[in-house]
Amino acid sequence: MMKLRLKALAATAMVPLLAGAVAAQDYGNFDGYTLRVKLIGGAQYEPLYATISDWEAATGATVEILSRKNHFELDREIKQDIAAGTLDWCVGSNHTSFAPQYGNIYVDLREHISEDVLSEFVQRVLDHSTVDGRLVQLPRHSDVSNFYYQKSLFEDPENQAAFEAEYGYPLAPPETWEQVADMAKFFADPPNFFGFQYVGKDEAVTGRFYEMLVAEGGQLFTEDWEPAFNSEAGVRALQFFVDLYEAGAVPVGVPNYLWDDTGLGFGSGTVAMNLDWAGWSAYFNDPANSQVAGDVGLIRAPMGSAGVRTGWSGSHSFSITETCDNKEAAASFVTFLTDHDRQMIEARTGLLPSRSEVWETAKAEFAEGGNDFLVEVFDTYAASMAEDAFTPPLIPEWIEVSNVLWPRLQAAIVGDQTAQEALDQAADEARIVMEDAGYL
Amino acid sequence: MTRFFRTRQAALTPLLLLSPAILTMLFVVAIPLVFSFYTSLTPYRLTRPETIETFIGFRNYVRLWEDAAFWAAFWRTILFLVIALNVEFLLGLGIALLINKITWGQRTLRTIMMFPMMFSPILVGFQFKFIFNDNIGIVNNALQSMGIIDFAIPWLVDARLAMFSIIFAEVWMSTSVFAILLLAGLFAMPRDPLEAAKVDGCNAWQTFRHITLPFIMPFAFIAMTIRSLDVARAYDIVQVMTDGGPAGRTELLWTLIARVGYENARMGQANAMAYVSTILSIAFTYFFFTKLVAARRYMGGAE
Structure with a gap:
């Protein structure tokens, strides 16, 4: 002692x-x-x-x-x-x-x-x-993700007038993902500037799809562990990513993006809006590294059509x-x-x-x-951790299910399959995983 | 009787002397091979070690046979191998011939040439991932700034361009293997045939085509054997740059095998894939060794 x-x-x-x-x-x-x-x-x-x-x-x-x-x-x-x-x-x-x-x-x-x-x-x-x-x-x-945006773009009177004329409602930080899609298309000027971006591979894109699925009122599995993400809600969730890609509102390389690409991309000032983790906040507002320092707005992640906010945590x-x-x-x-x-x-x-x-x-x-x-x-982030945060299903097969899901999500995004085809195929493959694991 | 024992002893002596080598080979090569083959006949999961005791025969192999994604990766790996090896050979040959001509600073250049090989493949992957990034990458930004393009080229998304980008990274890192081995061949080359060709009035192309090239081809085939084994196991660069995506467009055997074996923890199934993939390495090694023997025979060397 x-x-x-x-x-x-x-x-x-x-x-x-x-x-x-x-x-x-x-x-x-x-x-x-x-x-x-x-x-x-x-x-x-x-x-x-x-x-x-x-x-x-x-x-x-x-x-x-x-x-x-x-x-x-x-x-x-x-x-x-x-x-x-x-x-x-x-x-x-x-x-x-x-x-x-x-x-x-x-x-x-x-x-x-x-x-x-x-x-x-x-x-x-x-x-x-x-x-x-x-x-x-x-x-x-x-960690949970919230919504970053370039404030000056939303405060610009010209942008406000043009957006309202085109979409019929005022330009303001988005409350829903439907509004995000409108605004992303509005701000996009490829290849120099993009409205939005997302991670597009590995467990990262599975997580982003999963939280959008929940926000659209869907679920990954039924109570009996039958894959259920190829539902209407699932297709709506995936279609969000597909539409933005087809419209050129996101960088053409997003199917290959991971967290460092989206973080550095928003910091480079070439992207209007970005859903990201709290760990990037200090970087975004650091004048030594970020082109958008001092111009970063932050709101809670928007809601899907089910009135639920995305909150993969x-x-x-x-x-x-x-x-x-x-x-x-x-x-x-x-x-x-x-x-x-x-x-x-x-x-x-x-x-x-x-x-x-x-x-x-x-x-x-x-x-x-x-x-x-x-x-x-x-x-x-305190508000979203308290009210919005949810995890993937806490089962040993999560990563394996993710590994059959993400290549199909990519296939829909790059246009190899429709959203429904991609999710149906992924559901078939996920069913085999769940059968092998003894759930079905 | 004594003679019998003496003869027997003499017969056993080589075996006795070789036994350390045989035992080492057994423990280092044979046992792991047999063990991993056995695991490919089980539903072995890393996270559930007891599954190694369940014997399921060739079920993993039957599944593989019907797995379109696996065979797509298999054929893509062959394509990747063929293109990468040929490009590396041509570039390596060019570099070796140029360095062979240099009389001043050759050693420094040889050292510089080896630099790319000193990087870890993971770092090379990250480096090229950012170089080929469509939005903030240097290639697209340079092309756009020079006014050559007014759109973003999806280097790591388009099926052909993504394979090109990965091959580019692989070639950048490993061309020096060919260059250094071919340079060794050029250094070892006798001067007499070259001088004889000059006397006979051969031009530079004829000398290269009929004397230099046949002489260094055995070196090229050795380099190809080494590199074919390397490239067939390509993993780090691909994993970092695309992880086999998007939508499996750049999936190679080892990105798939590593995902199944480690992320999905299905080591039994991954080992079955690995065993099928070794067919590829054996085929390429056999092909290059046959070519090597033929090249040496052509040069009048020993078989």
Whole structure:
């Protein structure tokens, strides 16, 4: 204990602010223990890891980072570990979309983390982190997409008059996706300027289609797990993407776009409107990187014809393996990485916290620093996280269903198939996946 | 009797001496091959290791036989291979001939030539993905700024252009394999036949066509064998640039196999695909080795 105090004292002397925060909570004493972890890597996630040394100083434990890869590579590695029976590590980064695939390799955190701590998290985010009634992951930060637009375009009197003359209603930030389609076509001037854009491949386009399907009143599966996305609502949802592509209102390369393409595209000033994650907000308003800095408007994601807003959501998280030899240390570590002060580090970069109190603290800090844009970002995203956010079905087959769906979505977008044909084929293929998995 | 044992011992000695090599081959090559073939006869899922014990015979192979997407990827991979190898060979030959002519700074140039190979294929994929981006990519912006086009070329969306873009990236990265091997061939070439040809009054084309080219063809076939195995396993660049899309237009065998094996976690089915795809590599290797033997025979070399 004396050793722990001395270490804590030393840490306090070196980094007074952080160590002060660490000392505020007792993370236990795991002197001499080495905690083996596999974490998601990437510029966006690294600042948090710089504070791991504070947990080591406070607990006497050492953290050995075995992997620091992007989520898809990490997913591959974890599946290999499951297959080879080499789950000899304790803590792994996880994600709500991936978590159901891993079966029971992760513990139910409710047995290892106190209710007092868990009650400080946003309830809806904890619900999204629960698979088969087990809290298999502790959310680190959450995400949902909202609607960015170039304000000056909407405030321009000439645009306002021309739009109203053509479409019969005033030009204003859109409330529905139908209005987005009108405005996208109105603003488009290819190849120099585009009204809108979307991601067009991998799980990204499946997610975008899925949230539009929900906004149109449809569903992916029936209650009996029969694929149901080839419904009228499904066709309407897919047709939204197809129409914009055919009209030239989106860049011709969108079927190949992922998040970096849409983010950089909106930042380049060549796109009027953009549905994107909170993590991009700081980039969009940074004059050093973005052509639209200072001109970025933000509203909640528009509604589909069912009166529901799009709100595909997911959370980055941490999980603890069942095979971990010191679950107490692992629980201490994940609690530390998701505590108030750690989440503030990520919130300052625009990532959405999973603890209720951090939303308020971050907003207060932004307001005090005169950063009205980030205050607006947090207000908008708080509303959508509370009211609009939903996850894909939390079943192990989500990624596999996505893999049969997205090539067909692309086929409709590029005109190889009609929306109905594409969705029918995808539904047939998804049915085989569900049959193989024993649902049907 | 003693003689019998001595003879037997003598017969066993080579086997004994070879045993470390045989054991190594067994553990490193044969056992993994047999094991992966066995998994292709099971519904093995990475996330459910117990599925490896369920034997389903050739069900995965029967499914493959009826899988149009797999065969489309199979034939597309052959096309990709044929185009990439030919372009790399022609460019590599050109570069090797030019560098062979240089008398000053040749070593520096040889090193510079190897630069593209030093990049990770993932980085090359990202680099070309942004170069060929339709909206903010450098190619379209340059063409539009120069007034050559007034529309955006869908480099990574159009079926032909997307394959072209991926082949371009592959060729950019790996042409130097051909160049360096062909250059080695040119360095090893004896001067006598060239001088004899000059004396006989052959022009430059005749000398190249009938002396230089046949001499370096064995080197070209070795490069082609190596590269055909490489290209048949093309994954990183394609995954980053298009991930086989849009709508499967650039799907190659290994983007499909990796998706089935890792993302879908169906390793049994992926292994069945991988086994069928090895037919391709075996066919190309056999073809190039046959050509190599023929080329050497033509040159009067040992078979």
